[in-house]
Amino acid sequence: MKKYNLYCIVLFLFIGAQAKAQYLQDYTGRPYYLKTNDGVQGNPLLTETWYTATVDFANGKTANAILNYNLRGDELLFKNPKDSAVLAFVEPVKSFSIKGIRLEESDQADITFASGFPAVDDQTNKTFYQVVGDGKIKLLRYYKKKVLESTEFSSQIVSRTLVTSNSYYLFANNQMVKIKPSQKTVLAAMNDKADKMQEYLKANKVDFKSDVALAKLFGYYNSL
Template identity: 45%
Template sequence: MNKFITCFTALVLACLTAHAQVIHDVQGNPYMEQSYTEVEGNPLLINSWVEGAIDFVNGKTVTSKVKYDLVKDALLFQNKSDTTALYFVEPVKAFKLNSPVGEESDILLPIFNSGYPAIDSQTPASFYQVIAGGKTQLLKHYRKVIRTDQAFNSATATKTFVLTDIYYLFANNQISRIKPNQKSILTALSDKTEQLKAYMKSNAVDYKSDVSLAKLFNYYNSL
């Protein structure tokens, strides 16, 4: 009997230890959604939990259901015990979603990265969707701001989330804005103008398609 109790106790302790390691692996702080209760719409890139692979600055990688808050530029994960949303305590380096981001991008498995130089209102901790990787990267930053509208002679104001996305070029450790059109791209990549013009002519680049833009930049990186 004593041997059984000892074995049972050891098993319980082992389970508790394993559970503690899981909690330690993914620690989080509460996410206060109620701050958005008077705003129409939502602050998220995708308004549902999606599976994601998360890489931390310390080199650790985990998988979890996540959401991406575009107002606070913060990645959230689902608390397994009660399904509430939490912020990651440890700094996130990058994450990959197993779901597209809807109409904003036609890339099926979007990858987001951080660690780029500060620009506009972004810091090195800000996330960008990597449209094309390599020595010259095409990045896309999503942001939602809260717009307040008030009709003339009305005491009532409405607040709405407004989505914007801006493309950036990252090369030689420098980041700059770029527009997804032929003129802006040829100006930014002027060292290979003739080759790019030939590619654009023969491939009919769709500048509204991230997949098409990725192919163009991958071609440029191959030259």
């Protein structure tokens, strides 16, 4: 009995050590310098707040991290849990999910961002998109910080400010198509279930400016 208890204790310590090593390995990152002195006003990050998120790595591992997304540099960042230093992930990240987030552009509270989609326009396969609608056909939302230059009235001073732009993409059949969500464009993508979708739209008033409503619409289609 004593040998069994000793075995259990050793096994527990071994598993605990392995879990700790895994945890620390998940937080491996490289130092990242966030530019703040290039004369551009505004925050280059997705949000002012750094959120705790669940991170899914490309190799199948999962970890929690306090992170943010640099929309200007297209870089996923996290804070070192030891000293809060800003780091960039070393291991490729497949997706990350945040609960209770508040974005000015979206009414979804629980959001998942994913990468690995085909390169399109200025984006690469490493770019992260908000997954608004998930399934066979996905509706993705892309965010970008752009520099807007303006000259004040009766002045030669040019101010440079970061502004957020966003756009939607349909992902189907391994292709990315940029769209503006509307009944016409969405139904065109779902024409193989046109009758069912027409019934859904008659029974439900869909606000095509709402990510919550669009998520329900795509959820229904992908359930058929």
